[in-house]
Structures are given as C-alpha cells and as structure tokens.
Amino acid sequence: MTVPPMIAIEGLSKTYDSGFTALKNVSLTIERGEIFALLGPNGAGKTTLISIVCGLARASTGRVTIGGHDIVSDYRAARSLVGLVPQELTTDAFETVFATTSFSRGLFGKPPNPAHIEKVLKDLSLWDKKDSRIMTLSGGMKRRVLIAKALSHEPEVLFLDEPTAGVDVELRHDMWRVVRTLADSGVTVILTTHYLEEAEEMADRIGVINRGELILVQEKTELMKRLGSKQLTIELGTPLAAVPDSLAAYGLVLAAEGSELVYTYEAEAAGNAIAALLGDVAAAGLTLKDLRTEESSLEDIFVSLVRGSP
Ligand SMILES: Nc1ncnc2c1ncn2[C@@H]1O[C@H](COP(=O)(O)OP(=O)(O)OP(=O)(O)O)[C@@H](O)[C@H]1O
Ligand SMILES: [Mg+2]
Known part of the structure; x- marks a missing residue:
C-alpha cells in the first residue's frame, strides 16, 4: 500500500454565510516532513484555508485528508495529528504556562507527560516562565506559549498562522530554529507569513494565494530565481x-x-x-x-x- 500524502486538499471552496467566497477550488498536496509557506495579501484566504484543514470551519465544497484521514468523516483521527498556532492570541490569562500547555495535551486525549511538556517549554525558552500566569507575559512570550500548546500533544503536522507577526528579530530567529528542528524530526510544517525573508529562510515550497485562489505553487529556490x-x-x-x-x-x-x-x-x-x-x-x-x-x-x-x- 502506498503511503498517503500528509495533507491532500482537493477542490476546496468556501463561501461564508455572508455570501462572500473566500476560497475558490483550491487543490494542494503536502508531503511528510515538508515546510510549506503560504503567502498572500491580507484577506487572501490563508486563515480560512488553515481553519478548514484544522476542522475549525467547514468547507462549502471539496475534500481534505490528513495522513489519509478524511477531516469530516474521520475527524478525530485527522485532528489528533494536527497542532495549530492560531493567528490571534487567545490564551487563558489566569493559567500558568505549564498548566495551560499540559491542559492542551489533555484535550487530545493524550496521557500526561510532564517530561514532554518540559522539553517543549525548554525548546521555546519558556521554562523559566513555567509558573508565570499568561497575563504577565509579553506579547512575544504569549506567542511562544501558543506554539508550546500546539506542540503539547506531539502532532505530526504543525500549522503556524503568522507565527512571527509582531515579534522581535531575536525571537523570530529562535522560532525559525525551533521550526527547523521540528521539520528535521519529521514534523510537517505549514506556515503563513507576510515576511518574504521568513519564507525564504524556512520553506521548501511556497504557495501564493490571492483572492481565494491558489495562483502558484513552486519550490522555493525556483520562485526566488523567478521573482527575486x-x-x-x-x-x-x-x-x-x-x-x-x-x-x-x-x-x-x-x-x-x-x-x-x-x-x-x-x-x-x-x-x-x-x-x-x-x-x-x-x-x-x-x-x-x-x-x-x-x-x-x-x-x-x-x-x-x-x-x-x-
Ligand atoms: N467568518 C467570516 N465571515 C465572513 N467573511 C469572512 C469570515 N472570515 C473571513 N472572512 C473573509 O474571508 C476573506 C479571507 O479571510 P482570511 O482571514 O482567510 O484572510 P487571510 O489571508 O488570513 O488574511 P490576513 O493576512 O489578513 O490574515 C476576507 O475577505 C475575510 O473578510
Ligand atoms: Mg490570516
């Protein structure tokens, strides 16, 4: 039996209740261990696409599988493979860093594993903040907590929606390092960004989305040659x-x-x-x-x- 691609998206369209069509017939295959960067201007449909693949929004038409599991008919299996770092900062202000990260793991039905949580927090330079309440952290640290939460259940695919928007240069480089380490360990990474430098630094392949249409998918090296x-x-x-x-x-x-x-x-x-x-x-x-x-x-x-x- 052939191994299914990590993510297969076929003919995906999304029309919101407002009547606005945010995605038009998007098809895309992402292989295991790839780092894929999704680029596009504000409102292009990046977050909509990620939300559908992660099961937070429903597609109007089309089909998505993750690790061969259909995201609708086989939701639990598909969702358990995925970690999502959302674009918006949403964390429980009163919880501590350690508690919120452990709790996220529990949401996926995984047994507690303090050693794994410790490793994740250390990798993200959050260990010395493990007992701090989220509300006392800076914006960049809160973003790192979101990444820690997304990694808490050892996902095979990590979605990062604008992971470095509004973070300083040093933290951005830290994040790149963490993401690269994850990819090296076999995790598939899909990230959206407005920073060309970030896509250039990280991605194996780049997809460009504009007004809901995936207008180009190309190896990064090819794209840079063409557009640089x-x-x-x-x-x-x-x-x-x-x-x-x-x-x-x-x-x-x-x-x-x-x-x-x-x-x-x-x-x-x-x-x-x-x-x-x-x-x-x-x-x-x-x-x-x-x-x-x-x-x-x-x-x-x-x-x-x-x-x-x-
Ligand atoms: N719940 C919703 N109801 C109606 N329209 C929506 C909804 N969510 C998003 N949209 C619209 O869909 C389009 C795509 O939005 P989306 O958030 O996917 O863009 P994006 O590419 O992530 O943009 P950004 O770079 O600003 O994050 C936008 O025009 C947006 O206004
Ligand atoms: Mg977005």
Whole structure:
C-alpha cells in the first residue's frame, strides 16, 4: 500500500454565510516532513484555508485528508495529528504556562507527560516562565506559549498562522530554529507569513494565494530565481537634475530629490552588472557617498504576480 500524502486538499471552496467566497477550488498536496509557506495579501484566504484543514470551519465544497484521514468523516483521527498556532492570541490569562500547555495535551486525549511538556517549554525558552500566569507575559512570550500548546500533544503536522507577526528579530530567529528542528524530526510544517525573508529562510515550497485562489505553487529556490529582484541605491555626493546619458542603458531612477540613483536588477545576475554600473558611474564623474541594497518586498512580488496572472 502506498503511503498517503500528509495533507491532500482537493477542490476546496468556501463561501461564508455572508455570501462572500473566500476560497475558490483550491487543490494542494503536502508531503511528510515538508515546510510549506503560504503567502498572500491580507484577506487572501490563508486563515480560512488553515481553519478548514484544522476542522475549525467547514468547507462549502471539496475534500481534505490528513495522513489519509478524511477531516469530516474521520475527524478525530485527522485532528489528533494536527497542532495549530492560531493567528490571534487567545490564551487563558489566569493559567500558568505549564498548566495551560499540559491542559492542551489533555484535550487530545493524550496521557500526561510532564517530561514532554518540559522539553517543549525548554525548546521555546519558556521554562523559566513555567509558573508565570499568561497575563504577565509579553506579547512575544504569549506567542511562544501558543506554539508550546500546539506542540503539547506531539502532532505530526504543525500549522503556524503568522507565527512571527509582531515579534522581535531575536525571537523570530529562535522560532525559525525551533521550526527547523521540528521539520528535521519529521514534523510537517505549514506556515503563513507576510515576511518574504521568513519564507525564504524556512520553506521548501511556497504557495501564493490571492483572492481565494491558489495562483502558484513552486519550490522555493525556483520562485526566488523567478521573482527575486533587488535594488541598489547609490547615494550621490552632489544631487543631479537628470540621469546622465552615459548611464541610460541601466534604466536608473532618480530619487530623494536627485541625491539618489536607484538601480533594479535580477538577484541572480548581480555581480557583473553592478561592477559595470559602478565603473560607469565613476566614469560619468559622479561622487558616491554611500551604497545600499534592498530585496524586493513581498508586496512587490504580489504586485508582479497578480499583474502577471491571467
Ligand atoms: N467568518 C467570516 N465571515 C465572513 N467573511 C469572512 C469570515 N472570515 C473571513 N472572512 C473573509 O474571508 C476573506 C479571507 O479571510 P482570511 O482571514 O482567510 O484572510 P487571510 O489571508 O488570513 O488574511 P490576513 O493576512 O489578513 O490574515 C476576507 O475577505 C475575510 O473578510
Ligand atoms: Mg490570516
């Protein structure tokens, strides 16, 4: 017998009672041990998709299986495989970190396992807060508690809905480390994010959802190649009124009242073009004050994708 994919989504659509259609015929297969990042602008349908797969909302049409178990007809078996870190912070303010995490495990009918809870809390740097009440924690720590709860019952699939929205850089990197360790141990991870850097850092594959439609699913490395444009900004010693004719071929844009030249290029084909540009800038007699580069933001990528989609 062949092993079923960890998650199989077929022809999923969702129309809310309001009449609004948030998902349109979404199909997607996710293999065991994959890290899958779901990207999309606000309101695209990411949380709706996750809510349906996790059994919190009902699909209007379509079918989902988790580990081969249908999420409707075989709800308990499917749900027991899943850990969910919701987008909204919802925790019991008065409970302690340890109690709330243990309790979550119990909800899945698993026998108490203090050693597992201890490991999870230590992995998330929450152990020294185990006896603190949730309401006394910072926002970032509360988010870590949500992750601890989701891991309390040793799920095979972990859904993280915007896990690092509003957390600081250090914690974001901590979370990435935890997620990677989980994936290495065989846990399948599906995360949504608005941070391209996060998807780039974490994901094996990326899905882009827009207005309820899954418009693209691709290996991350492929996607980055296709969409990874960067910008080089050259700060000039003396402002210019216009881009010199000798630099016309680069398609430069003048910014900051003529004191900056902005060059947009494909991340893949960087080296030579930049060396040539800087040489020509010097030859044109311009003085450089500073240089900086920026990667295309997720916004830019959406704009180009959505514009490009039929
Ligand atoms: N309970 C509901 N009733 C009616 N419409 C809803 C409901 N929940 C979500 N929607 C609508 O469905 C669309 C998708 O919402 P969803 O929360 O899935 O988006 P999202 O991709 O998670 O966005 P964000 O990035 O802002 O979290 C939105 O237009 C939203 O207003
Ligand atoms: Mg959402």
